[in-house]
Amino acid sequence: MTRPTRSARNSEAASCTPEAIAASPLARYRDLIDDWDAFAAALGRPLPTCVWANPSRISRDELALLIAEDGLASSPQPGLPQALSLAPGVRTGQRWWYCAGLAHAQESVSQLPAQLLDLEPGQRVLDMCAAPGGKTAQIAFALGNRGTVVANDISYMRIKALQGNLDRLGLVNVTTTCRDASNWPTASGQFDRILVDAPCSSEGTLRRNPSLLARLDPANAQRLGPRQRLLLRKAVHRCRPGGRVVYSTCTFSPEENELVVADILAEFPGTLRLLQVSLPGWETSPGVTHWDGRDLAPELARSLRFWPHRNDSGGFFIAVLEKDASAPAEPEPEPAPLDDADGAEWLEGLRSKYGLPDDYWSGYRVNRQTRRGLHLMAADHAPPAQPPAAGSGLFFHRTNARPPKPTTGGAMLFGRDVAQFALDLSESQRDAYLRRETFAPTPDQWEQCTPGQAVARYRGHVLGIAVLHPSGVIESQFPSRWSASMAGAD
Ligand SMILES: C[S@@+](CC[C@H](N)C(=O)[O-])C[C@H]1O[C@@H](n2cnc3c(N)ncnc32)[C@H](O)[C@@H]1O
Known part of the structure; x- marks a missing residue:
């Protein structure tokens, strides 16, 4: 299937006219919306691009400077302290700062469920429907x-995409699993926080995907509701006493939002309550309490609706549920067995080659999940034995390659701190590197680095691994699948 070009998408956006919106199934929400004309007009406008700064690598202000130097305008995103708003249609994946894992693109409202989980270090968290992983x-x-x-x-394919995002961002505290979360095993134990970002009819994504307008069908909401109830019910079961479950969708239909939450609340009387939460900087509307002839409990008004015309965003729904502290607690689950037999040796090899400090790896542990190489995890990362992991931590060293070499994600993790075997690239070398081309070292680079594998950096930000050949060329080892997205870069 060929993807529509940008101009085709723009002409689709033009087809999201107020008349087309009024004639679509969205008209059934007329009575829920305070200003129908503003709503319909907003859906016809393309969505601004939103990126957040990787907090382990850069501040939002530093990122804004890099983005400005790259010729793009950005402004702070209201209500999201780490995020920047850019023009609609910016292809962030083609920018060097994105490849270097300094930023992640994620729609603004889509960043709110994680905020409402009330997260703190030390909590055990399950993200049930996680891909692509923002x-x-x-x-x-x-x-x-x-x-x-x-x-x-x-979806296994979507888990692969999620893993790529986590590796680019340098995350070592995530285990991925691939299964139907409505059958999530009890043996996984209980979690302090659970996010159910449910599969939904996606009506709220029209600004990003205008072609959806022609396919909107209220039957989708009826079809998805039972699946969403299964997921939310399972989340409540797996939540620790006193813990929190956040349920979110990017759709308007009450059948997938308040009605789902109302039914699950009714199944757990005295154990589950819907919290009243606020989000400074955001205009929200209360959840619906009457729909299609049915009256819902007044507390459903505590859930949050985000209409596109209120925050110049997509459409979204969030409900924050708390499980009573008196609910029964379960014992800690059995941890997954790890194979770290040869890990320390490999870590020491990397430490001494790159001149890293003595205790550099003290916050990590290593797991050999495949014959291909080693994964690096936070020292206290403790995935359960069930369900089996698709991957744990960051795949960081290919020990079966000849010669062995750190992965791009691995290099990004430690490459800032290396004292030797670093190549600091110029702007034109940076672009050649990201296009996987070979290029000549400068005299300074010959002095800086002896032949062999080296960490490629641009202004201190790590791009990946390069090889300095004795013949006098630098070979890029930037991954081909990431490089493909750079092919058309400006
Ligand atoms: C709205 S998207 C999730 C977006 C994601 N939370 C993020 O922020 O990038 C819904 C996801 O649910 C997944 N999904 C659908 N049915 C599922 C099920 N029964 N169990 C687990 N995941 C499911 C889909 O593959 C899809 O990736």
């Missing part, structure tokens, strides 16, 4: 890149 990454950083996040998705 919220997982936010959660993992909120825990200080320590402890245990389990990120699950039913």
Whole structure:
């Protein structure tokens, strides 16, 4: 299937006219919306691009400077202290600062569920429907890149994409699993926080994906509701007493939002309550308490609706649920067995080659999950034995390659701190590196580095691994699948 070009997408946006919106199934929400004309007009406008700064690598202001030097305008995103708003349609994946893991693109409202989880280091967190992983990454950083996040998705391909994002951002506290979360095993134990960012009819993403307008069908909401109830019910079961479950969707339909939450609240009387939460900097509307002839409990008004015309965003829904502290607690789960037999030797090899400080790896532990190489995890990362992991931590060293070499994610993790075997690239070398081209070293680079593998950096930010050949060329080892997105870069 060919992807629509940007101009095709723009003309689709043009087809999201107020008349087309009024004639679409969205008209059934007319009575829920305070200003229908503003709502319909907002859906016809393309969505601003939003990126957040990787807190382990750069501040938002520093990122804004790099983005400005790259010729793009940005402004602070209201209500999101780490995020910047850019023009609609910016292809962030083609920018060097994105490849270097300094930023992550995520729609603004989509960043709110993680904030409402009330995260603190030391909590054990489950993200049930996690791919492609923007919220997982936010959660993992909120825990200080320590402890245990389990990120699950039913789609293996989407889990692969999630893993790529986590590696680029340098996260070592996430285990990924791939299964239907409605069958999530009891043996995984209980979690302090659970996010159910449920599969939904996605009506709120129209500004990003205008072609959806032609496919909107209220039957989707009826079809998805039962699946969403299964997921939310499972989350409540797996939540620790006193813990929090956040349920979110990017759709408007009450059948997938308040009605789901109302039914699950009714199943757990006295054990589950809907919290009243606030989000400074955001205009929210209360959840719906009457729909399609049904009256819901007044507390459903505590859930939050985000209408596109109120915050210049997509549409979104969030409910924050708390499980009573008196609910029964379960014993800690059995931890997954780890194979770290040869890990210390490999870490020491890297430490001495790159001149890293003596105790450099003290906050980490190593796991040989595959014959291909080693994963690096936070020292206190403790994934459960069940369900089996697709991956734990960051795949950081290919020990079966000849010669062995750190992965790009691995190099990004330690490459800032190396005292030797670093190549500091010029701007044109940086672009050649990201296009996987070979290029000539400067005389200074010959002096800086002896032949062999080296960490490639641009202004102190790590891009990955390069090889300085004795013949006098630098070979890029930037991953081909990441480089493909750079091919058309400006
Ligand atoms: C709204 S998206 C999640 C977006 C993600 N939380 C993020 O922030 O990047 C919903 C996800 O649910 C997954 N999914 C659908 N049914 C599922 C199920 N039964 N169990 C687990 N994941 C499921 C889909 O593959 C999809 O990736």
